[in-house]
Amino acid sequence: MILELDCGNSFIKWRVISPGGRERICAGIVDSDDGLFEALAGSGVKVQRCRLVSVRSDAETEQLVTRLKASLGVEVVCAQSSSQVGGVRNGYHDYQRLGLDRWLALLGGYHLGQRACLVVDLGTAVTADFVSADGEHLGGFICPGLPLMRDQLSTHTRRIRYDREVALAALQELEPGRSTAEAVERGCLLMLRGFVAEQLAQARSRFPGGFEVFLTGGDAELVRDAVPEAQVVPDLVFVGLAIACPLS
Ligand SMILES: Nc1ncnc2c1ncn2[C@@H]1O[C@H](COP(=O)(O)OP(=O)(O)O)[C@@H](O)[C@H]1O
Numbered sequence: 001m002i003l004e005l006d007c008g009n010s011f012i013k014w015r016v017i018s019p020g021g022r023e024r025i026c027a028g029i030v031d032s033d034d035g036l037f038e039a040l041a042g043s044g045v046k047v048q049r050c051r052l053v054s055v056r057s058d059a060e061t062e063q064l065v066t067r068l069k070a071s072l073g074v075e076v077v078c079a080q081s082s083s084q085v086g087g088v089r090n091g092y093h094d095y096q097r098l099g100l101d102r103w104l105a106l107l108g109g110y111h112l113g114q115r116a117c118l119v120v121d122l123g124t125a126v127t128a129d130f131v132s133a134d135g136e137h138l139g140g141f142i143c144p145g146l147p148l149m150r151d152q153l154s155t156h157t158r159r160i161r162y163d164r165e166v167a168l169a170a171l172q173e174l175e176p177g178r179s180t181a182e183a184v185e186r187g188c189l190l191m192l193r194g195f196v197a198e199q200l201a202q203a204r205s206r207f208p209g210g211f212e213v214f215l216t217g218g219d220a221e222l223v224r225d226a227v228p229e230a231q232v233v234p235d236l237v238f239v240g241l242a243i244a245c246p247l248s
């Protein structure tokens, strides 16, 4: 069995796939290293190999890798920055600066789409990346994700305060808010949708020959109906991870 990890700024997404990579055995989302080891122990699967991508600090990533090696007794392969992989060329001036989750998601998108693509990843941050039909990464955009937007509002104001449960209920519709929770939650979601719509408009003008749109990340579902042509691929980073880190 192969354990795959996507260590984002807020959550670790994990899944276990069959040795040939065709079958998904189990998967989950945890908010800490401890949570990961608990979930793995609970799953009862025997892991033989492990590969991961992390956008956390080097120290945090090394700590997790050491613990994985010690507790599972496996080698751990970490995705590394690269200027070129799987027919895609990294578009950053300094390719090492491009977030590894972005790099893997766009490798995954280009692999699945086999033509120009726009990849939007909605997590702690929201990122959009463009890849041309011939595999040139044209760069992208980063903006705060929904959790950061709402946290900034409550941190920097005196009277924006409401509970998490009220927030979830507020997103059931997008009429102008009649409470603080509705006004903030809906306002931030409309900002996200506006961002995604703008990326779509840019992709249309950049790629007149057509393109695929991929949505991924924990908040992808929240913008899906703003982009009906998009494919929601929750495991897109893992598609790219398999390309960047093949296990022989
Ligand atoms: N089961 C879930 N657990 C945690 N967050 C979730 C879940 N489903 C959706 N989300 C949303 O996903 C967001 C985190 O997305 P994610 O892509 O995991 O972020 P990151 O990669 O930055 O850690 C959260 O803000 C939350 O709104």
Ligand SMILES: CC(C)(COP(=O)(O)O)[C@@H](O)C(=O)NCCC(=O)O
Pocket (backbone or CB within 6 Å): 008, 009, 010, 055, 097, 098, 099, 100, 101, 102, 121, 122, 123, 124, 125, 126, 127, 142
């Ligand atoms: C943009 C990100 C913070 C997104 O992280 P996430 O929301 O997935 O946790 C991450 O890809 C990152 O740290 N990137 C480095 C900066 C860059 O890509 O330019």
Ligand SMILES: [K+]
Pocket (backbone or CB within 6 Å): 121, 122, 123, 124, 125, 126, 127, 217
């Ligand atoms: K992201």
